[in-house]
Every structure is written in C-alpha cells, then in structure tokens.
Amino acid sequence: MGEAAILTRGLTKYYGRSRGVEDLDLVVERGEVFGFLGPNGAGKTTTIRLLLDLIRPTRGTAEVLGMDVRGRGVDIRRRVGYLPGELALYENLTGEELLRYLANLRGGADWRFTRSLAGRLDCDLSQAIKTLSRGNRQKLGIVQAFMHRPELLIMDEPTNGLDPLVQLEFHRLVRERRQEGTTFFISSHNLPEVERMCDRVGIIREGGLAAVDEVESLKRKALRRLEIHFAQPVPPEAFAGIPGVRDLRVEGRTLTCSLAGSVDALIKAAARFEVLNVTSPEVSLEEIFIHYYREEPGGGGEGHA
Amino acid sequence: MLKNVFLKTLRDQRVSLAWWAVGIAALCLFLVAYYPTVSRTPSLIEFMEEAPDWVKAFIGESAEDYTSPSGFLHGELFFVMAPMLFIIFAVSRGSAAIAGEEGKGTLDLLLANPIPRRRVVLEKAASMAAATLGLGLVLWASLSVGAALFDMDISPANLAAASLSCVLLGLVFGNLALAVGCLTGKRGRSVGIAAASAVTTFFVYSLSGMVKALKPWSRISPFYYYIASEPLKRGLNAAHALVLLAASLALGALSVFLFERRDILV
Ligand SMILES: Nc1ncnc2c1ncn2[C@@H]1O[C@H](COP(=O)(O)OP(=O)(O)OP(=O)(O)O)[C@@H](O)[C@H]1O
Ligand SMILES: [Mg+2]
Numbered sequence: 001m002g003e004a005a006i007l008t009r010g011l012t013k014y015y016g017r018s019r020g021v022e023d024l025d026l027v028v029e030r031g032e033v034f035g036f037l038g039p040n041g042a043g044k045t046t047t048i049r050l051l052l053d054l055i056r057p058t059r060g061t062a063e064v065l066g067m068d069v070r071g072r073g074v075d076i077r078r079r080v081g082y083l084p085g086e087l088a089l090y091e092n093l094t095g096e097e098l099l100r101y102l103a104n105l106r107g108g109a110d111w112r113f114t115r116s117l118a119g120r121l122d123c124d125l126s127q128a129i130k131t132l133s134r135g136n137r138q139k140l141g142i143v144q145a146f147m148h149r150p151e152l153l154i155m156d157e158p159t160n161g162l163d164p165l166v167q168l169e170f171h172r173l174v175r176e177r178r179q180e181g182t183t184f185f186i187s188s189h190n191l192p193e194v195e196r197m198c199d200r201v202g203i204i205r206e207g208g209l210a211a212v213d214e215v216e217s218l219k220r221k222a223l224r225r226l227e228i229h230f231a232q233p234v235p236p237e238a239f240a241g242i243p244g245v246r247d248l249r250v251e252g253r254t255l256t257c258s259l260a261g262s263v264d265a266l267i268k269a270a271a272r273f274e275v276l277n278v279t280s281p282e283v284s285l286e287e288i289f290i291h292y293y294r295e296e297p298g299g300g301g302e303g304h305a
Numbered sequence: 306m307l308k309n310v311f312l313k314t315l316r317d318q319r320v321s322l323a324w325w326a327v328g329i330a331a332l333c334l335f336l337v338a339y340y341p342t343v344s345r346t347p348s349l350i351e352f353m354e355e356a357p358d359w360v361k362a363f364i365g366e367s368a369e370d371y372t373s374p375s376g377f378l379h380g381e382l383f384f385v386m387a388p389m390l391f392i393i394f395a396v397s398r399g400s401a402a403i404a405g406e407e408g409k410g411t412l413d414l415l416l417a418n419p420i421p422r423r424r425v426v427l428e429k430a431a432s433m434a435a436a437t438l439g440l441g442l443v444l445w446a447s448l449s450v451g452a453a454l455f456d457m458d459i460s461p462a463n464l465a466a467a468s469l470s471c472v473l474l475g476l477v478f479g480n481l482a483l484a485v486g487c488l489t490g491k492r493g494r495s496v497g498i499a500a501a502s503a504v505t506t507f508f509v510y511s512l513s514g515m516v517k518a519l520k521p522w523s524r525i526s527p528f529y530y531y532i533a534s535e536p537l538k539r540g541l542n543a544a545h546a547l548v549l550l551a552a553s554l555a556l557g558a559l560s561v562f563l564f565e566r567r568d569i570l571v
Contacts (some may be wrong), residue, residue: 054568056566077418097307104309
C-alpha cells in the first residue's frame with residue numbers, strides 16, 4: 001500500500017461565512033513526522049477535525065491512510081490516534097478509568113504499554129480528573145492517543161501546557177514511535193519544537209498552505225546572518241555585488257550581513273584580509289517563519305510550494 | 306461499567322438515579338398511606354359534587370372517581386405528578402446524551418474512536434430508556450407494596466399498566482430532547498423545546514375535555530395516549546402504548562439522522 005498517510009485535495013471549510021480553511025492541498029507521506037505550523041486562527045484545528053470526520057468539508061476531499069474520511073471514518077479511526085486541541089476529559093473518572101473506557105471502545109489496548117507511557121510522562125492515573133492540573137490532563141490526552149499503537153497520530157498542539165522536561169520526553173516518544181514506522185501529523189506554534197521533532201513542515205496562513213518543505217532545506221534556504229571580524233578595518237567596496245548578500249554593513253573591523261544560498265563568494269572575498277573570527281548565529285525556524293509571514297499572499301519568495 | 310457507551314452513560318448517572326428512585330418510592334408510599342384518610346372524608350365528597358367543570362376535568366368526573374383507589378391515584382399521582390417527574394427525568398437524560406457531552410467538549414474524544422455516530426446515539430438513547438424504565442419499575446413496585454400494606458384495592462397489573470404508560474410518555478419527550486440536541490448541540494435548547502412541548506401538549510389534552518375547539522387536537526397530544534384509555538382502571542391499551550413507543554422510535558431515528566449529518570461543535 002503506497003498511499004500517503006494524509007492526502008487532501010481542495011479541502012475547504014467555511015463556518016457559515018467565516019473561513020476555516022480554503023483549497024488545502026496537503027500530502028503527508030507514511031513514516032514522516034509532519035509539522036503543521038501556523039498562527040492563531042490559521043486553520044490548523046479545522047484541518048485536523050476535518051480529517052477525523054468531526055466536521056464536514058464545504059468542498060474538496062480528504063483521504064487518510066488511503067481511505068476517504070467521509071465514507072470510511074470508522075476504519076480510519078481504528079488506525080489513528082487523536083489528541084484534540086481543546087482537550088476535554090470526563091471529569092468524573094480517574095485517569096485509569098478514562099483510559100480503560102477509551103481502550104474498551106477500541107476493543108482493548110496493551111495495558112502494560114499504556115502504563116509505561118503514563119510512567120514516562122509522569123502521569124498519575126489514580127487521581128480523579130477533576131483534580132488534575134492542565135498539564136496533567138494533557139498527559140492523559142497524549143497517553144490515550146498513543147496507547148493503541150496507531151499507525152498515524154494526529155495531534156493538535158500536543159505540548160500545550162507541558163513543562164519542559166515532559167516536552168522533552170514527548171519528543172523522545174515521537175522519535176521512538178517514528179523509528180517503528182508511525183506517521184505523525186502535529187500542529188504547533190512552537191517553532192523550535194517543530195525543528196527538533198519534524199522531518200517536514202507545512203506552514204498554514206489564513207486558511208491556505210503557504211509553504212511545505214523539509215525542515216533541513218527550509219533552514220538551508222533561509223536567510224542566515226553572518227558576522228566576520230577582521231584584524232584590520234576593511235573597505236566596504238571589497239564586498240560590493242557579491243551574489244546572495246543583503247543588508248551588508250561594514251563598521252571598522254566588523255562586517256555583518258544576511259545571506260541566502262552559498263557562502264562561498266563571501267568567504268573568498270573575505271579571505272583577502274586577515275580574518276579573526278566568523279560567526280553565524282543559528283537561525284531558528286522562527287525567523288524563517290516570520291520571513292514567510294511578512295510576505296504578502298501570492299508574493300513569490302523562495303521556498304514557496 | 307466502562308465497557309461501552311451504554312454502560313458508561315448509566316454509570317455516570319448512578320448517583321442521581323438512586324436519588325430519583327428513593328424520591329419516587331417515598332412519594333408513592335406517602336400517597337398510598339394517606340389514602341385511607343381521603344376515602345373517608347365526607348366533605349371532600351360534597352366538594353367534588355359541587356366542583357366546577359374545570360376542576361373535574363383535571364381530577365376526575367365525580368367524588369366516587371376521586372375516592373376510589375384508581376381515582377385517587379389518578380388525581381394525585383398519574384395525572385400530573387408522575388408524568389411530570391418522568392418527563393423531567395427523561396428530558397434531562399435525553400439532553401445530556403449528545404448536547405450535554407458536546408457542551409462539555411468530550412464528544413471530540415468519544416467520536417475519535419472507531420464507533421459510528423449512529424451507535425453513540427443509539428447506545429445513549431438505550432441508556433436513557435433503561436434508566437427511565439428502571440424508575441418505572443420503582444414506581445410500580447412501591448405502589449404495589451404500598452397498596453398491599455395499606456389495604457388499597459387496586460390490581461398490580463393496572464399499576465403496572467399505568468407505570469409503563471408513564472415510562473413511555475417520558476421517553477417520548479426524552480427522545481424529543483435527544484433529537485433537538487442532535488440537531489443543535491445545545492443543551493439549553495434541547496431542554497427548553499422538550500419542556501415547552503410537554504407543557505403545551507399537556508394543556509391541549511387536559512383542556513380538550515372542556516374546550517370544544519381543542520377536541521380534534523387532543524389526539525396529537527402524547528398525553529392522550531398516555532392516560533385517555535385509563536390504564537389504572539382498564540389496564541394497558543396496547544394500541545395507545547404502541548403509539549407512544551412508535552413516537553419514541555421515530556424521534557430516536559430522527560436523532561441519528563440529524564447527528565450523522567452535522568459538524569461537532571468545539
Ligand atoms: N465553530 C466555528 N465557527 C465559526 N468560525 C470558526 C469555528 N471554528 C473555527 N472558526 C474560524 O476558523 C478559522 C480557523 O480556526 P482554527 O481553529 O482552525 O485555527 P487554528 O489554526 O487551530 O488556531 P489556534 O492556533 O488558535 O488553535 C478561524 O478564523 C476561526 O475563527
Ligand atoms: Mg487550534
């Protein structure tokens with residue numbers, strides 16, 4: 001079965017007259033960790049709830065694991081784990097009761113595995129859910145999504161409310177499951193996190209996909225900042241007209257610039273002088289992200305799909 | 306109790322169900338214990354003979370009607386009190402089923418499981434029916450026990466007929482609440498519309514005895530099929546019971562149809 005894990009064609013959802021998502025064409029391959037990034041109201045939750053057949057598209061189609069979400073929702077959901085963005089749990093149950101109930105609805109789950117998941121996330125199963133803090137509820141939500149070892153995990157802002165240590169454990173969990181061949185579709189606003197977890201990232205803006213790219217190549221294509229420190233003051237003219245260099249500033253013995261693409265020409269130009277140090281502050285996806293967002297819709301920038 | 310949606314729904318209401326059962330049993334025993342006093346009160350008999358028509362329309366045609374066991378239970382319990390209690394109970398279950406859970410936001414988690422929406426609605430409807438039927442059994446049992454204790458001469462079979470009618474009536478409005486919840490996802494609207502329908506159809510039926518213009522309409526009222534055949538006196542009227550059952554089933558099916566089609570609110 002070579003189908004994609006998720007495939008949408010012209011997927012569109014309007015809530016009355018307000019836009020949820022519009023003409024979304026998205027492909028998530030099997031076995032990858034796909035990050036779905038976008039600011040508030042971009043349409044992440046809408047897309048995810050369309051995939052689970054909780055809401056129905058205005059037009060367009062979506063397939064999950066090769067099956068149409070409208071026709072075969074039950075078969076899809078058997079093989080998918082889901083963490084809702086607005087997680088609400090049964091307040092009157094304990095964590096363990098909740099997990100047992102959800103496992104029963106799926107025809108059982110591996111209880112040892114479930115316990116080990118809960119243990120790793122430091123999630124107390126014996127407490128009544130109404131007494132749990134927000135982060136501890138989120139842990140339960142994560143455990144229930146993983147516990148039946150689904151082929152595909154669809155998670156809406158999974159690390160919402162988790163403390164940094166638990167976030168790291170969650171990242172490890174994702175990497176482990178990925179090694180076993182699990183596919184992930186994870187929405188987030190947290191860019192460093194997506195950098196760490198994901199193979200590919202889709203950036204959604206105002207209901208449409210603004211860009212899809214490998215995390216690595218996004219970083220490569222993006223503007224980097226470069227600082228070169230020289231032993232003596234250097235003439236700015238020596239660096240004029242080098243391809244890919246922007247915002248060039250030379251102040252005494254320090255050159256700063258932004259750079260897209262290869263550094264080769266710049267380094268060769270700099271090599272004519274005595275170089276003390278070259279630094280390139282790591283560019284976070286955040287800056288790349290902001291870079292995408294600054295562009296007007298339809299405006300051509302590198303990396304646009 | 307966490308095996309499936311049906312059992313979980315029953316489990317969620319086990320405490321409230323227990324209180325309802327206690328309340329209904331207490332009410333029944335209290336009423337029956339009070340009966341010997343009523344049946345021997347001459348002033349009440351006089352009062353009934355002179356009562357205006359509208360009073361009679363509500364509590365029975367004659368004093369004899371009122372002081373007989375079936376007349377007494379009709380006027381004191383089965384005409385207003387019992388149907389009101391059963392309707393309140395069933396409507397609260399019917400509105401909690403989908404709209405209630407949707408309001409709390411847990412429906413996303415529930416429906417992400419590999420179960421069709423249709424089954425969620427049907428299991429929850431079944432759980433509402435089972436709980437209401439359970440209360441019906443409590444009603445019947447406590448009246449029967451009370452009648453035996455206080456020498457009230459009424460057959461358990463007729464008490465069963467009246468209790469069952471009460472359950473069936475409650476379920477009609479419970480299923481209406483379920484259907485409105487399945488359509489709108491709003492619990493308040495579901496309770497409101499079901500309660501308003503119950504009050505309206507109650508008055509359509511009870512006033513149709515006096516107001517000529519309402520006469521033809523009485524048969525659209527579920528209360529007609531609940532009580533017009535006088536189950537306390539004559540036992541169960543199968544045709545009337547079936548009408549109520551059919552109305553419940555139709556509303557249940559409508560609920561499934563409506564719920565399958567719409568977006569789940571966040
Ligand atoms: N039930 C609804 N009714 C009307 N509009 C809605 C509804 N749900 C979402 N929207 C609108 O659809 C758009 C997309 O919302 P969505 O919840 O998918 O965003 P999101 O990317 O998940 O945002 P966030 O990061 O805040 O979770 C928003 O403009 C929102 O106002
Ligand atoms: Mg969201």
